[in-house]
Every structure is written in structure tokens, then in C-alpha cells.
Amino acid sequence: xxxxxxxxxxxxxxxxxxxxxxxxxxxxxxxxxxxxxxxxxxxxxxxxxxxxxxxxxxxxxxxxxxxxxxxxxxxxxxxxxxxxxxxxxxxxxxxxxxxxxxxxxxxxxxxxxxxxxxxxxxxxxxxxxxxxxxxxxxxxxxxxxxxxxxxxxxxxxxxxxxxxxxxxxxxxxxxxxxxxxxxxxxxxxxxxxxxxxxxxxxxxxxxxxxxxxxxxxxxxxxxxxxxxxxxxxxxxxxxxxxxxxxxxxxxxxxxxxxxxxxxxxxxxxxxxxxxxxxxxxxxxxxxxxxxxxxxxxxxxxxxxxxxxxxxxxxxxxxxxxxxxxxxxxxxxxxxxxxxxxxxxxxxxxxxxxxxxxxxxxxxxxxxxxxxxxxxxxxxxxxxxxxxxxxxxxxxxxxxxxxxxxxxxxxxxxxxxxxxxxxxxxxxxxxxxxxxxxxxxxxxxxxxxxxxxxxxxxxxxxxxxxxxxxxxxxxxxxxxxxxxxxxxxxxxxxxxxxxxxxxxxxxxxxxxxxxxxxxxxxxxxxxxxxxxxxxxxxxxxxxxxxxxxxxxxxxxxxxxxxxxxxxxxxxxxxxxxxxxxxxxxxxxxxxxxxxxxxxxx
Numbered sequence: 008x009x010x011x012x013x014x015x016x017x018x019x020x021x022x023x024x025x026x027x028x029x030x031x032x033x034x035x036x037x038x039x040x041x042x043x044x045x046x047x048x049x050x051x052x053x054x055x056x057x058x059x060x061x062x063x064x065x066x067x068x069x070x071x072x073x074x075x076x077x078x079x080x081x082x083x084x085x086x087x088x089x090x091x092x093x094x095x096x097x098x099x100x101x102x103x104x105x106x107x108x109x110x111x112x113x114x115x116x117x118x119x120x121x122x123x124x125x126x127x128x129x130x131x132x133x134x135x136x137x138x139x140x141x142x143x144x145x146x147x148x149x150x151x152x153x154x155x156x157x158x159x160x161x162x163x164x165x166x167x168x169x170x171x172x173x174x175x176x177x178x179x180x181x182x183x184x185x186x187x188x189x190x191x192x193x194x195x196x197x198x199x200x201x202x203x204x205x206x207x208x209x210x211x212x213x214x215x216x217x218x219x220x221x222x223x224x225x226x227x228x229x230x231x232x233x234x235x236x237x238x239x240x241x242x243x244x245x246x247x248x249x250x251x252x253x254x255x256x257x258x259x260x261x262x263x264x265x266x267x268x269x270x271x272x273x274x275x276x277x278x279x280x281x282x283x284x285x286x287x288x289x290x291x292x293x294x295x296x297x298x299x300x301x302x303x304x305x306x307x308x309x310x311x312x313x314x315x316x317x318x319x320x321x322x323x324x325x326x327x328x329x330x331x332x333x334x335x336x337x338x339x340x341x342x343x344x345x346x347x348x349x350x351x352x353x354x355x356x357x358x359x360x361x362x363x364x365x366x367x368x369x370x371x372x373x374x375x376x377x378x379x380x381x382x383x384x385x386x387x388x389x390x391x392x393x394x395x396x397x398x399x400x401x402x403x404x405x406x407x408x409x410x411x412x413x414x415x416x417x418x419x420x421x422x423x424x425x426x427x428x429x430x431x432x433x434x435x436x437x438x439x440x441x442x443x444x445x446x447x448x449x450x451x452x453x454x455x456x457x458x459x460x461x462x463x464x465x466x467x468x469x470x471x472x473x474x475x476x477x478x479x480x481x482x483x484x485x486x487x488x489x490x491x492x493x494x495x496x497x498x499x500x501x502x503x504x505x506x507x508x509x510x511x512x513x514x515x516x517x518x519x520x521x522x523x524x525x526x527x528x529x530x531x532x533x534x535x536x537x538x539x540x541x542x543x544x545x546x547x548x549x550x551x552x553x554x555x556x557x558x559x560x561x562x563x564x565x566x567x568x569x570x571x572x573x574x575x576x577x578x579x580x581x582x583x584x585x586x587x588x589x590x591x592x593x594x595x596x597x598x599x600x601x602x603x604x605x606x607x
Contacts, residue, residue: 012143013042015177016168017050019150022191025077027051027068027436028106029061033081035108035121038173053436054465056458058085060429062092062105063418067426067433069101070224070416071391075158076433079106082170083121086128091423093132093163098420099224099249100310102157104164105129109139111171125167133165140168144180148189155193161310198309199334200324208305208322209338215282215303217347218242221265221296224249224419225287225308225328230411232332233286234258240284241342243351245273247290248404252392252415256408259352266295267560268404272358274561276351285320287328289313289420295561307331362405368590370553371583373529375399375480378550379406381532382444382478386413387540391434391443393417395427395451398486401558403446424448428456428477432463435475442474442540450485450507457515460547464519467545475545479512484554497570499578516547527551555583559591 010018016039028050032040043052055061058080065076076096080089086107096103107129109115110122129137136156140146153164180186200208212218218240222233230253237244237260244254245265254261262272277283277297285306290296296318304320307328314323324331366376379402386392386407392415394403400417409415414434418426431445447456460477467473480486489505492498513523522544526535532550539546575581 009176011038011042011173012140012146012168012175012177013038013173014045016146016150016173017042017046019147019191020077020154021046021050023075023150023154025050025075027053028077028079029053029055029064029068029433030079030106031055031058031061031081031085033085033108035082035085035110035170036079036106036168036173038170039079039106039108039168042173053432054462055429056462057455058088059091059425060455060459060462062089062103063095063426063429064092064433065103065105066092066096066099066101067393067416067430068437069096069103070099071414071434072437075154076101076103077106078103080108082108082110082125083123086123086125086167090128090132091421092429095418095421095423095426097132097163099418100161101163102161104153104157104166105133107165107167108173109167109169112141112169113171115169125165129165129167133163135160135162135164137165138167140166140172143172143175143178144186146177147180148187151189151191158193197327197330199326199330202334204322204324205331205335206338208324209335211303211305211321212240212282212284213340215240215280216342216344217279217281218284219276219280219282219297219302220244220284220286221247221288221290222250222253222286223247223288223290224253226250226253227287227328229286229329229332230254232329232336235336236284236332236339239336239339239341241345241348242284243272243276243348243355245269245276247288248400249416249419250288251404252409252413255411255413257410259355260348262351262355262358264404265290266292268401268558269295269561270358270405271361271561272351272354275354275358279350283318285318286332290317291420293317365559365591366406368587369529370556370587372527373532373550373552374556375482375550375552376402376406376556377529378478378480378532378552379403379446382536383407385533385536385540386410387442387474388412389441391415391431391438391441392446393427393430393434393444394446395448395456396422396424396487397448397450398490398558399446399448399480401487424451425455427451428459428463431475431477432459432466435470436466439469440471442472443476445477447477447479448486449479449481449483449510449512452479452512453507453510457512460516460521461519463545464521473543473545474540476539476548477546478548478550480552481509481512481549482552482554483507483509486554487558489554490558493574493578494570497573499574500580502579511549513547513549520544522546524548525551553583553587555580555587557587557591
């Protein structure tokens with residue numbers, strides 16, 4: 008049998024190192040899927056329940072492994088379903104290749120069934136490279152360029168394959184005018200600033216007496232260098248959410264997360280510093296950084312377009328984080344005065360006490376912060392955590408303390424609901440021997456995460472370790488938006504939009520052959536986590552939590568207080584709001600009294 012275009016397509020991707028593809032079948036890609044079957048499994052096909060989830064898995068695969076993530080979908084709606092997961096990859100600078108089928112070339116332009124102008128549709132999300140194949144001899148260079156662009160620029164790329172082309176005999180490009188001959192191969196370059204620029208940065212950092220560092224996902228692989236710089240400069244280090252796992256939280260100078268989801272210690276760090284060093288972070292909220300003019304700034308980033316867009320930096324260093332910090336270290340002088348470092352460590356200790364006190368305050372029935380605090384104390388070595396967007400991300404950011412060797416991620420720049428479970432599936436497929444925990448709200452669970460539990464049921468028996476947990480906060484409320492309505496808009500909770508059905512998630516898990524655990528007693532939380540962590544089958548841990556526990560920001564603005572006070576009197580849950588807010592703000596001076604709703 009002659010080699011088809013589809014046979015060559017997978018052979019070329021295999022040559023580029025692709026070993027796993029996430030997707031969902033359809034007649035627009037039948038030729039590609041048939042060729043994939045003929046390969047005998049050297050490229051694994053992971054069947055998601057929905058194309059959007061396949062794209063999230065591809066994005067997560069890239070995040071957790073550093074490899075190219077690949078997803079595939081049929082023409083028309085299959086291709087359009089990929090977009091949200093692809094935007095997640097694009098906004099977090101992940102290398103992902105999207106493969107989509109298309110109607111036959113002779114039908115294009117005829118308003119044919121499932122005909123969409125896919126090149127135009129993908130052009131924004133895959134702006135660096137989106138192309139449709141039109142001839143067999145073209146496929147070689149399209150694959151090569153799509154892969155090299157994705158991994159070299161850390162961007163999303165897209166290839167569109169008409170279904171009739173997939174079945175044609177493959178032809179190598181001729182050695183002729185108009186033909187393109189391409190090859191496989193890419194090696195990551197050593198990107199490092201000029202020595203003169205490094206010296207300028209060192210002068211700024213050496214001159215500062217109160218240095219703050221902010222690290223993000225771009226600092227992955229640079230943990231030792233970050234620690235070395237922080238020790239020399241006596242700096243405190245705050246972490247953007249995508250950088251949460253880069254440094255362990257047991258280091259005495261790590262303040263934890265920053266921003267609305269951040270810790271009081273990170274707020275204190277940024278408000279008190281006179282020098283700011285940002286490493287590999289696109290943290291978007293400038294109001295949580297020093298005031299303009301307060302601090303001199305140095306930024307390191309591999310992407311030039313991310314430099315000096317959050318804070319006006321004095322020195323911008325375009326380079327790889329680890330390489331740049333390694334070159335910078337010999338130029339830095341150890342600060343003899345450690346009073347700033349001591350104040351940072353004192354702030355961290357106070358912040359940690361505050362977070363623990365808030366987590367242990369009573370609620371009706373369970374304080375969601377306590378769910379994460381109880382998990383944090385029991386996290387196994389090398390655990391991988393994923394979080395969905397919503398209020399659960401607040402507690403993940405603040406109350407889970409990462410240790411060295413752990414990993415964690417979520418939908419960062421896009422902040423999309425529905426990513427936690429597909430992320431956790433991709434993490435487990437990449438590291439089948441490691442414990443994986445997804446932290447999910449009930450809104451995201453109902454939106455699309457429940458269906459992906461079926462994917463877990465399909466594949467878990469192939470894993471070296473069965474430890475895979477989906478923890479669901481069941482509060483029947485789209486909680487993050489409810490609090491945004493109150494605090495950002497000054498509106499009471501709008502029950503028509505915010506209240507969602509009460510679903511027995513643990514029973515759904517049991518129905519499809521997984522283990523379900525239900526908890527509505529805070530004193531059982533620790534035992535429930537321990538039961539889940541030793542389960543011989545994947546677990547859905549459903550926790551009944553109080554939606555009226557406020558996600559207190561590290562700092563209140565006058566507008567936030569004003570809006571909250573305006574919303575509270577007419578809010579349908581005003582009694583719980585007042586009691587729980589009082590506990591969260593004044594928890595350290597209020598005695599605990601079981602589940603009594605009244606602060607004393």
C-alpha cells in the first residue's frame with residue numbers, strides 16, 4: 008500500500024518527538040485517524056469527551072512537560088470547539104499544535120456542510136502560523152514550520168487538512184521552482200543579555216536597600232538561581248499564580264501569591280520595597296505592584312513584548328531566566344544590612360497566622376479555606392495540583408503551601424472555567440506514577456468537568472499509581488462572580504444568575520466506577536483527604552462548603568468597602584455575609600464557637 012498523506016503526516020510528527028495527541032474523532036479527520044491506527048500505538052491518542060477539553064489537555068501537557076502539546080478535531084464544530092483551550096495556551100505562552108479536518112477541496116466555497124473558513128478562524132489564536140494544506144508535496148514543510156514555530160516561539164499553531172487530501176498518495180516536494188524542501192530539528196538557544204545591560208541591572212539591584220522579587224511561570228527551571236539572588240540581596244519573593252510551584256513555601260523569604268488572590272505578606276512586600284526585580288512574570292494587576300516612582304525596576308523575560316508593560320522598568324533584560332540570573336549573580340553584592348529581610352520574614356509569619364486563623368473560623372457547614380489547609384498539611388511528595396478558575400483559585404493560591412518537587416498550574420491569562428480536570432488528566436498521563444489533585448468549584452464541575460471524569464474512568468487502569476483526586480466545592484453558587492457583584496459593582500447577589508443546582512458529584516463518581524466521598528463536617532476533612540489519598544481507585548471528594556465566606560483580598564480599597572456596604576443590606580444572604588466577613592477580618596480576636604453563625 009502506497010504511503011498516504013496521512014501516513015506521512017504522523018511519521019513527520021513522530022520524527023519531531025510527538026508521542027501523544029488529545030482529541031475527538033469525526034469524519035473530517037477519518038483519513039488521519041486511520042493512519043494513526045496503522046502506526047500501532049507509537050503515538051497515543053487520548054480520547055477526551057469534548058474538543059475544548061482536548062485543547063486544554065494539550066495546553067496542560069505543554070505546561071507540565073515543556074513539550075509540544077498536540078490536539079486534533081474534525082471540521083466545522085469540532086474545530087471551533089478547540090478555541091477556548093487554544094486561547095488558554097496562547098495567553099500562557101505554551102507551544103501547542105492544533106490539527107483540524109476540513110471539507111473536500113472541491114467543495115470549499117460552496118456553502119458546504121460544516122464548511123468554515125478555518126484559516127481565518129484560527130488566525131488570532133494561532134497568529135504565528137495557521138495554514139491549510141492543498142497538495143501532498145506541501146504537507147512536509149507545513150508540518151515542519153508549524154512545529155518549529157510552536158516550540159521556538161512558544162505559540163499556538165494550526166494545520167488544516169482537507170479530508171480528500173488525507174487519503175491521497177504522498178509525494179515528496181520536487182526539486183523545482185516553487186517547491187519547498189524543509190527539515191526536522193530545533194534546539195533551544197541560549198538567550199542572555201549583553202554584559203553591559205547585566206551590569207546596569209546589577210547596579211540598580213546593589214543600590215537598593217529593600218528589594219522585592221516577583222516570579223512567574225517564566226522562572227521555571229530557575230529556582231536555584233532565584234534563591235541565590237534573593238539570598239544575596241536579602242529580598243523577599245512573591246509569586247504570580249502560574250509561578251506558585253517554582254519556589255517552595257517553606258522558604259522563610261517567600262511571601263506566597265500576589266494580587267487579589269494573594270497574601271498580606273506579598274502586599275506588604277510590594278508596598279514597602281524600593282527596588283523590584285521581576286522574573287518571567289506577566290502578572291497583570293499593576294495596582295498590586297509598587298506605586299510608580301516608588302521603586303527602581305529590573306525585569307527579565309524571554310519575550311520582549313512582556314517587558315516593562317506592568318511597571319516602568321529602569322533595566323529590561325531580554326533573556327532566559329536561569330541563564331540571565333546565573334550571569335547576574337557574580338555581579339551582585341551581599342547586603343550586610345538584613346533588617347529588610349527580617350521585616351519580610353516577620354510579615355510572612357504574621358500572614359501565615361492570619362491565613363490559618365481564617366481557615367479555622369466556623370462556617371455553615373464548612374469553611375472552604377479549611378478544605379485547602381487540611382490538604383496542604385497532607386500533600387504527598389511530588390504531588391501535582393491543578394485548580395479551576397473561581398473562588399477555589401483564591402484558596403489554592405493562599406492556603407496550599409507547595410514543597411520542593413511539587414507541580415501546579417491552572418488557566419492563567421485566560422482564567423477559563425473548566426480547565427482543572429482536563430489539566431489533571433494531562434498531568435497524570437505525563438506522570439502516571441505521581442499523585443494528581445484537581446481542585447474544582449461546582450460551577451466548573453457542572454459546566455464541563457463532570458464529563459471528563461468519564462475520561463478518567465476510561466484510562467486510569469493504565470496508570471502506575473491510581474492516586475487521582477477531584478475535589479469539588481459544593482456551595483450551589485457561582486461564588487467568585489457573586490463576590491465580584493458585591494465588592495466590585497456594589498450589587499447584591501443576583502440569585503437568577505448565581506444559584507446553581509445541587510448535584511451529588513460523589514454519587515456520579517460511584518455510578519461510573521470511581522470512588523466517591525462526601526463531607527459536610529469540618530472535623531472529618533482531614534480523614535477524608537487521607538482516605539482519598541490512599542484509595543486504590545480515582546476519587547471525587549465532594550465537600551459541602553459555605554458560599555458566604557468572603558475571599559478577603561490582601562488590601563481593601565475605599566471603593567471595595569463602599570460597594571460591599573452598599574450591597575449587603577439587600578443581599579439575600581446578608582446575615583451570613585456579615586457574620587463570616589466579621590470572622591475573616593477579626594478572626595484572631597473572636598472566639599470560635601462551633602457552627603454558631605453569630606460572631607462574639
